Amino acid sequence: MxxxxxxxxxxxxxxxxxxxxxxxxxxxxxxxxxxxxxxRSAPARIAVGEHFALELAVCGKDGAPAPESLQVxxxxxxxxxxxxxxxxxxxxxxxxxxxxGLLLHMPGRWELRFDVRAGGAADRLTRNYDLD
Amino acid sequence: xxxxxxxxVLGAAxxxxxxxxxxxxxxxxxxxxxxxxxxxxxxxxxxxxxxxGKPAAIELGERLFFETRLSHDGSISCATCHVPERxxxxxxxxxxxxxxxxxNTPSVLNVRLQRWFGWSGASDNLWAQSIxxxxxxxxxxxxxxxxARLLRADRDLxxxxxxxxxxxxxxxxxAILVDAAKALAAFQETLVTGRTxxxxxxxxxxxxxxxxAARYPLAAQRGLRTFVGKGNCSVCHFGPSxxxxxxxxxxxxxFIARGKVDPGRHAGIEQLxxxxxxxxxxxxDDAARRTATGTRHIVVQHRNFGEFKVPSLRxxxxxxxxxxxxxxxxxxxxxxxxxxIDLDRLHADGERILRPLNLNERETNDxxxxxxxxxxxxxxxxxxxxxxxx
Numbered sequence: 265m266x267x268x269x270x271x272x273x274x275x276x277x278x279x280x281x282x283x284x285x286x287x288x289x290x291x292x293x294x295x296x297x298x299x300x301x302x303x304r305s306a307p308a309r310i311a312v313g314e315h316f317a318l319e320l321a322v323c324g325k326d327g328a329p330a331p332e333s334l335q336v337x338x339x340x341x342x343x344x345x346x347x348x349x350x351x352x353x354x355x356x357x358x359x360x361x362x363x364x365g366l367l368l369h370m371p372g373r374w375e376l377r378f379d380v381r382a383g384g385a386a387d388r389l390t391r392n393y394d395l396d
Numbered sequence: 397x398x399x400x401x402x403x404x405v406l407g408a409a410x411x412x413x414x415x416x417x418x419x420x421x422x423x424x425x426x427x428x429x430x431x432x433x434x435x436x437x438x439x440x441x442x443x444x445x446x447x448x449g450k451p452a453a454i455e456l457g458e459r460l461f462f463e464t465r466l467s468h469d470g471s472i473s474c475a476t477c478h479v480p481e482r483x484x485x486x487x488x489x490x491x492x493x494x495x496x497x498x499x500n501t502p503s504v505l506n507v508r509l510q511r512w513f514g515w516s517g518a519s520d521n522l523w524a525q526s527i528x529x530x531x532x533x534x535x536x537x538x539x540x541x542x543x544a545r546l547l548r549a550d551r552d553l554x555x556x557x558x559x560x561x562x563x564x565x566x567x568x569x570x571a572i573l574v575d576a577a578k579a580l581a582a583f584q585e586t587l588v589t590g591r592t593x594x595x596x597x598x599x600x601x602x603x604x605x606x607x608x609a610a611r612y613p614l615a616a617q618r619g620l621r622t623f624v625g626k627g628n629c630s631v632c633h634f635g636p637s638x639x640x641x642x643x644x645x646x647x648x649x650x651f652i653a654r655g656k657v658d659p660g661r662h663a664g665i666e667q668l669x670x671x672x673x674x675x676x677x678x679x680x681d682d683a684a685r686r687t688a689t690g691t692r693h694i695v696v697q698h699r700n701f702g703e704f705k706v707p708s709l710r711x712x713x714x715x716x717x718x719x720x721x722x723x724x725x726x727x728x729x730x731x732x733x734x735x736x737i738d739l740d741r742l743h744a745d746g747e748r749i750l751r752p753l754n755l756n757e758r759e760t761n762d763x764x765x766x767x768x769x770x771x772x773x774x775x776x777x778x779x780x781x782x783x784x785x786x
Contacts, residue, residue, distance in 0.1 A: 313511070313640050315689045344748040348642055349693040365693030369642045370631050371431075396427070 284321035285359055294389045298328035299380045301389050312371050312395060315349075318363040319356075322380055329383035336363040337377045338393075340370065368395050416610035419617045426601055428624040433598040435636050436588055437509065443682035444521050444675055445578045448585060452559035457583025459556060460576055465546055466530060468494065468537035474529070474580065477501045483714040484587060489722025493535030498652050500722035503715050506708055508585040511641040511690060515704045515720040516664025520691045521680075522581035524673035527573060540573035547572055574679045589710050590772035594620070597769075612769070618759075619766025627734070627753055627763070638709035638770065643700065646733075646750060647741035648719045650702045660720070661703035665696045713771045731755065731763050 281295070284302040291302045303320040310316050322331040336353050339346045351365045368374050378389040421429065439449070447453030460466060464473045477491050478484045484503045491497035499515050507513070513525035529535040530543065547553050547565045557572075558564045560579055565572045597612035597620075623629045634640040643661040650658045668674055668691065675688035704720040718724040724733060735755040742750065755763065 312634055313642070315693075342748070345699070348695070348697075349690065350695040351693065365689055367690070367693075369640050371634060372631065396431075 282323035282325050284323045285357075286319065286321035292391060294378065294391045296380070296387045296389045298325055298387050299323065299331060299389065300325065301378050301380070303378075310368060310393070310395060313367065313369055315365060315367045318351075318366065320361045320363065320378070322359055322361075322378075324382070331359060331380045331382050333381045334361045334363075335377075335379040335381075336361075336366070337379075338366060338368060338374050339377065340372060340374055342373060343370070368393075371395050416607075417614050418606055418610040418612075419614070419621060421601070421617075421621070425621060425624055428630055429598055429620060430602055431630070431635060432638065433595055433602070433636050435591060435595045435598075437636055442508070442522065442581065442585065443684075443686050444680045444688075445523055445581055446681040447560050447575075447578050447582050450560065450582060452556070453561075453579045453582035454586055455583075456553070456556040456560045457579035457581065459553065460580050461583055463546075463553075465550075466536060466538055466543060466576075468542070472536060474526075474536075477529075477535075478504050483711050485715050487716065489717050491535070493529065493532070494537050495534040497532075497534050498658055499720050500717065502707065503711065504584050505587050505589050505711060506637060507587065509637050509708075510639075512643075512664075512668075512705060514664065516660050516662075516667070517643060517705055518664040518667035519671070519673070520668055520675045521673075521687070522584060523574065523577040523679075524671060526577040526580040526584070527673055530573070530577070540569040543576050544569040544572040547576060574673065592710070592772050593769040594766070613765060615762045615765035616769040617766075619762035619764065619769075622753075622755070622759060622763050623766055628749065629734075631749060632706045633709050639706045641706070643703035643705050644749075645699070645702045645704075645742055646719075647737055647739075648704070648721065648723055648733075649741070650704075650721075652721075657702075658720070659701050661700040661705075662696060665694055665700060668694070709767060709770050711771055713768045727764055727767055728760070731760050731767075735760065 282300050284293075284300055286302045286304070288304060290304045290308060292304070294301045294303075299322055301320060301322045303318045306317045306319065307314075318336060320334060320336070322334060324330055333355075334353055336351050337346060347367060348369060349365050349367045351363045353361050353363045356362050372395060374393045374395055376391045376393055378391075380387045380389065441448040461474045461478075464470050464476075466473060472493060477486045477493065478501065479486055484505050486492075486501045488501065490499060491501045502515065507522060510522075511520075513519040513522060514528070519525035519528060530538045531540075544565060547557050554564055557575065557579075560582075561575055565575075593612060593616070597609055597616075600606075600608035600612075623633075632640055632642075632644055645660075650660060652658050671677070673679055675685060675691045680688065712718075713727060716726055718727070718730050724730050734750070735753045737750050737752050739751070
């Protein structure tokens with residue numbers, strides 16, 4: 265029963281979105297009940313077997329504690345494996361991070377995973393990415 | 397009119413040649429096929445090697461590649477195992493330097509395109525990989541001091557070193573060893589396979605030239621369709637080099653002898669991290685460490701145990717036997733392995749990519765026809781490689 269109550273509360277908060285402090289037309293936006301995350305990759309086109317970095321910004325929706333830390337990872341659920349590399353996430357400004365060292369080594373569907381930690385809890389935001 | 401009559405007469409006398417045929421590749425299949433080119437890829441020097449691409453270093457590297465005095469007892473050279481006439485490998489299941497080695501000798505053709513070197517990727521650059529067999533007691537069993545002595549004492553080698561590096565060999569033995577390896581790397585960077593029937597087909601598809609594309613044998617087309625489709629081979633054998641440059645467990649046993657295993661990538665990462673010749677070390681000539689990203693971020697995972705590098709398939713027909721331990725003698729054995737793969741041999745917590753393909757005889761032959769079409773044209777199998785030599 266508790267999860268349902270929690271989801272209900274989150275759904276109410278979701279009506280009041282926020283804007284991550286990252287601007288541009290090349291952004292991808294991901295939301296959870298409590299947070300909005302925007303990112304862009306460098307280079308802009310992610311290629312199989314090529315290292316890339318992500319520039320990220322997160323904001324908390326109404327009532328959500330400010331994000332304290334961010335972890336970034338990627339998995340291929342269909343293949344049941346993740347990356348061979350561990351990205352390093354560094355805070356660059358308030359609510360902004362840069363993740364370096366990512367590499368997707370196969371074509372196909374990847375799930376980008378963003379774990380936002382705040383107030384002793386973590387929210388996982390995910391985004392499917394079809395790599396060709 | 398005479399021409400027409402001749403054509404009619406000849407047509408009646410000679411059985412008609414079957415019209416070339418092109419399979420109806422879907423847009424998705426075509427997109428997957430085009431990813432395997434163009435070939436050859438453009439040249440770019442290795443920033444970690446200050447003599448990469450320099451003719452004097454290539455010349456010195458070629459000389460050193462065939463130089464038996466680099467080995468402990470003067471009996472073997474790099475070319476003892478990387479034999480030019482055998483597509484720069486040795487045709488043996490496992491290598492034999494001064495003593496038997498546990499792994500198969502990979503070809504050094506197209507080696508410059510790799511990210512990790514050796515079956516376990518224990519090196520992150522070609523010059524470090526060139527040092528490994530020089531110092532390995534089972535292979536050439538040399539030392540930095542021995543190689544430095546040779547380069548200082550031999551008049552021609554000393555002059556070649558000076559031309560390549562701008563000054564004669566100095567007093568630091570290890571620095572001379574690294575420079576010798578950088579010259580060896582510069583030479584190996586020139587070993588690139590030529591174009592293949594597949595490349596002509598791929599480029600014809602790219603420019604929508606159906607007539608030219610139809611010259612590619614139908615069996616190879618069908619095999620290619622399996623390769624990028626049902627077989628899912630191109631997930632790992634990706635891109636123009638037909639490898640994603642990473643590592644996989646494909647169910648090849650990694651037991652070397654009773655109670656002894658080859659941990660593959662798991663140990664390779666540990667060796668890489670400990671090596672003073674890696675790209676994070678002082679011998680990297682690129683102060684910005686532009687090519688060291690993988691070394692900074694690579695992590696050991698449990699599933700790496702028993703993983704070995706995904707090899708390129710270019711010239712595969714000339715590089716038997718196959719797999720990290722040469723366990724499979726022929727390309728047909730390789731196809732059979734994937735067709736009948738035993739999933740119980742794979743890590744329980746490993747990837748879920750492989751499944752038995754259950755290929756019938758025709759599908760097997762088609763896949764073989766495709767793999768054989770990755771052989772560079774214009775040279776005879778088993779003789780010279782057609783590689784570009786300086």
